[in-house]
Amino acid sequence: xxxxVWIINAEKSEFNEDQAAxxxxxxxxxxxxVEEDQEWLSLCPGEFLTGHYWALFDGHGGPAAAILAANTLxxxxxxxxxxxxxGLVATQPPMHLSGCCVCTSDPQFVEEKGIRTExxxxxxxxxxxxxxxxxIGRELEASGQVGGCTALVAVSLQGKLYVANAGDSRAxxxxxxxxxxxxxxxxxxxxxxxxxxxxxxxxxxxAGEFTRLEFPRRLKGDDLGQKVLFRDHxxxxxxxxxxxxxxxxxxxxxxxxxxxxxxxxxxxxRGLGDHQLRVLDTNIQxxxxxxxxxxxxxxxxxxxxxxxEDVVVMATDGLWDVLSNEQxxxxxxxxxxxxxxxxxxxxxxAKMLIHSTQGKDSATGDGQxxxxxxxxxxxxxxxxxxxxxxx
Amino acid sequence: xxxxVWIINAEKSEFNEDQAAxxxxxxxxxxxxVEEDQEWLSLCPGEFLTGHYWALFDGHGGPAAAILAANTLxxxxxxxxxxxxxGLVATQPPMHLSGCCVCTSDPQFVEEKGIRTExxxxxxxxxxxxxxxxxIGRELEASGQVGGCTALVAVSLQGKLYVANAGDSRAxxxxxxxxxxxxxxxxxxxxxxxxxxxxxxxxxxxAGEFTRLEFPRRLKGDDLGQKVLFRDHxxxxxxxxxxxxxxxxxxxxxxxxxxxxxxxxxxxxRGLGDHQLRVLDTNIQxxxxxxxxxxxxxxxxxxxxxxxEDVVVMATDGLWDVLSNEQxxxxxxxxxxxxxxxxxxxxxxAKMLIHSTQGKDSATGDGQxxxxxxxxxxxxxxxxxxxxxxx
Numbered sequence: 001x002x003x004x005v006w007i008i009n010a011e012k013s014e015f016n017e018d019q020a021a022x023x024x025x026x027x028x029x030x031x032x033x034v035e036e037d038q039e040w041l042s043l044c045p046g047e048f049l050t051g052h053y054w055a056l057f058d059g060h061g062g063p064a065a066a067i068l069a070a071n072t073l074x075x076x077x078x079x080x081x082x083x084x085x086x087g088l089v090a091t092q093p094p095m096h097l098s099g100c101c102v103c104t105s106d107p108q109f110v111e112e113k114g115i116r117t118e119x120x121x122x123x124x125x126x127x128x129x130x131x132x133x134x135x136i137g138r139e140l141e142a143s144g145q146v147g148g149c150t151a152l153v154a155v156s157l158q159g160k161l162y163v164a165n166a167g168d169s170r171a172x173x174x175x176x177x178x179x180x181x182x183x184x185x186x187x188x189x190x191x192x193x194x195x196x197x198x199x200x201x202x203x204x205x206x207a208g209e210f211t212r213l214e215f216p217r218r219l220k221g222d223d224l225g226q227k228v229l230f231r232d233h234x235x236x237x238x239x240x241x242x243x244x245x246x247x248x249x250x251x252x253x254x255x256x257x258x259x260x261x262x263x264x265x266x267x268x269x270r271g272l273g274d275h276q277l278r279v280l281d282t283n284i285q286x287x288x289x290x291x292x293x294x295x296x297x298x299x300x301x302x303x304x305x306x307x308x309e310d311v312v313v314m315a316t317d318g319l320w321d322v323l324s325n326e327q328x329x330x331x332x333x334x335x336x337x338x339x340x341x342x343x344x345x346x347x348x349x350a351k352m353l354i355h356s357t358q359g360k361d362s363a364t365g366d367g368q369x370x371x372x373x374x375x376x377x378x379x380x381x382x383x384x385x386x387x388x389x390x391x
Numbered sequence: 392x393x394x395x396v397w398i399i400n401a402e403k404s405e406f407n408e409d410q411a412a413x414x415x416x417x418x419x420x421x422x423x424x425v426e427e428d429q430e431w432l433s434l435c436p437g438e439f440l441t442g443h444y445w446a447l448f449d450g451h452g453g454p455a456a457a458i459l460a461a462n463t464l465x466x467x468x469x470x471x472x473x474x475x476x477x478g479l480v481a482t483q484p485p486m487h488l489s490g491c492c493v494c495t496s497d498p499q500f501v502e503e504k505g506i507r508t509e510x511x512x513x514x515x516x517x518x519x520x521x522x523x524x525x526x527i528g529r530e531l532e533a534s535g536q537v538g539g540c541t542a543l544v545a546v547s548l549q550g551k552l553y554v555a556n557a558g559d560s561r562a563x564x565x566x567x568x569x570x571x572x573x574x575x576x577x578x579x580x581x582x583x584x585x586x587x588x589x590x591x592x593x594x595x596x597x598a599g600e601f602t603r604l605e606f607p608r609r610l611k612g613d614d615l616g617q618k619v620l621f622r623d624h625x626x627x628x629x630x631x632x633x634x635x636x637x638x639x640x641x642x643x644x645x646x647x648x649x650x651x652x653x654x655x656x657x658x659x660x661r662g663l664g665d666h667q668l669r670v671l672d673t674n675i676q677x678x679x680x681x682x683x684x685x686x687x688x689x690x691x692x693x694x695x696x697x698x699x700e701d702v703v704v705m706a707t708d709g710l711w712d713v714l715s716n717e718q719x720x721x722x723x724x725x726x727x728x729x730x731x732x733x734x735x736x737x738x739x740x741a742k743m744l745i746h747s748t749q750g751k752d753s754a755t756g757d758g759q760x761x762x763x764x765x766x767x768x769x770x771x772x773x774x775x776x777x778x779x780x781x782x
Contacts (some may be wrong), residue, residue, distance in 0.1 A: 296627065
């Protein structure tokens with residue numbers, strides 16, 4: 001396949017904690033009807049809505065959650081899409097699925113709310129992530145395993161590319177004269193207000209061991225009674241407060257950038273799994289602060305006038321720790337034109353990007369080395385835009 | 392003054408529910424010190440940091456809250472700014488106010504967090520709105536009055552213009568070749584997920600009378616058992632669910648655009664007051680769903696190369712209901728150049744904008760009429776950029 005994933009195990013853990021999955025997404029079209037108060041459903045064999053699916057999972061606390069996610073999420077998504085397929089093939093989602101409108105003004109209300117077909121795919125992705133998280137929770141408990149993972153998913157369907165992200169992986173669009181981020185990182189730092197807000201509403205989640213407030217650095221005994229910079233859940237700005245004893249506790253969110261940690265434990269604030277995860281030597285659970293629901297962005301490929309070398313680069317944080325979006329784009333743009341004859345050039349490009357994180361390629365200039373697992377998908381959009389437009 | 396506000400009472404209620412305030416903001420600089428474990432504070436008479444303040448309050452349920460806000464918010468803000476004034480006049484806010492750093496690496500942590508002087512002003516605005524809301528709550532209770540109001544505040548300080556918004560008023564920057572929104576409306580529609588989330592966490596807030604879910608229209612008995620479009624707090628997209636009896640309840644958020652209502656009662660989701668407000672004939676309180684904290688945007692006037700006719704237009708929803716940003720910009724650009732000799736031209740422009748909502752001016756093309764109260768400030772930035780830069 002053109003879409004082989006390249007994964008490298010940095011050997012920071014015994015098993016590779018990065019997992020990947022990709023493949024064709026076949027969504028069966030069903031026919032519904034109502035007969036004598038009995039609803040019936042008949043599959044139309046051979047009638048499919050087809051798309052493509054790519055997914056990266058970056059595990060932590062062991063590979064179990066990432067492996068389960070790689071084996072499960074695509075079926076959750078297929079099921080969610082099949083449940084709304086009638087709406088997907090309509091020009092506008094109908095108010096009522098598998099039935100006529102109850103009210104003659106129904107289409108007008110759907111119109112006023114601005115509900116489009118793509119909203120059903122976004123909803124299906126949101127629900128699939130949640131369903132998959134439930135499955136992982138049950139499976140881990142049943143098998144006595146632990147762990148969690150981030151999830152970054154791209155789906156090409158009906159001429160659109162959907163990117164769903166829960167965690168700190170990243171997808172970018174690289175074109176000849178454009179670099180467009182298709183996801184943003186969801187970490188304790190970027191989701192500070194949501195997390196502080198929850199601790200404000202449920203202070204018992206911190207069990208008296210952590211402070212909800214953010215300070216520029218961890219406070220010490222010396223700071224007692226002084227006025228120091230701080231911010232609370234309702235603030236985007238900063239203010240000063242006089243330090244009291246509870247402020248000396250370990251902060252709910254601590255550290256900057258890559259080093260930011262939730263409850264001293266996790267570097268991400270969204271993902272799948274972690275149902276059993278607790279702060280070391282305490283009963284404090286991480287899960288209430290984590291969301292499994294992804295942020296979804298939509299790229300309308302039909303609007304783009306795609307060129308043959310327009311690609312989406314999806315990768316786990318191991319790549320983005322050492323290469324910026326601009327550096328990746330430079331590598332893409334220098335690699336592809338010289339390899340036009342190679343049928344495996346997109347796959348080779350993914351391999352080359354991985355190698356660039358190992359100090360093996362001088363193209364990065366500074367030869368930085370990633371000590372994390374790294375996984376990369378390169379998705380050529382030109383063929384996608386054509387392949388998954390129809391139904 | 393150049394900054395007179397123009398307010399018109401639409402007589403939809405006995406009193407004008409729009410209120411305005413503006414004036415110079417004088418922030419005293421204090422000197423702090425510590426002497427034998429006693430902190431002392433001495434005012435430096437004559438030493439001021441000065442800025443300008445403009446505020447619009449759109450009341451509902453009577454004018455009491457709007458009047459209190461117009462009389463109170465500027466002093467809350469002055470107090471909040473005076474409490475951090477040492478940080479405001481520093482090139483970077485210090486970790487410790489009124490004292491030396493406890494730890495030699497303190498400035499580095501402030502640097503890493505990217506905390507700037509403007510973050511202190513944002514924090515002061517956020518805290519001032521909350522403080523003012525508390526004052527209004529106490530005053531209304533003590534005097535047996537009721538009501539609430541939106542608040543839109545602009546502050547010019549140290550070469551920057553801060554716009555803080557809680558509600559559905561709006562401020563825009565109009566320049567010769569640019570229109571830039573400086574606020575966004577905070578309504579039950581734009582804050583749907585936050586509001587649904589709260590009802591998910593605290594279902595008792597709905598007292599079994601409302602449904603948290605959003606549907607394209609209110610459901611009826613006919614819809615029972617059918618699959619209809621819906622979305623819940625975690626969803627940006629839409630999905631289908633089978634209608635059950637509780638789904639027929641009145642929705643937590645109902646209606647589209649201007650007609651959207653929170654609990655069938657309020658058109659805004661942020662503002663001051665409303666501490667006693669309940670859904671008609673029930674004990675269901677609105678206040679838990681309302682935020683008093685504003686969204687703040689910052690305009691760096693020094694970065695703009697200001698022209699003499701660059702203005703900020705602030706107005707309550709009565710103006711924006713009938714005039715788009717583009718229509719207002721067109722009126723501004725056609726009015727100012729022809730009135731260069733008039734020392735009151737900015738004030739006259741505000742008056743003209745108000746008249747345009749009364750069908751008295753043909754410039755709007757369609758001569759739409761606003762039946763709401765309308766208040767407009769026109770702030771000429773050219774002089775501001777100069778006036779409030781120093782300290």
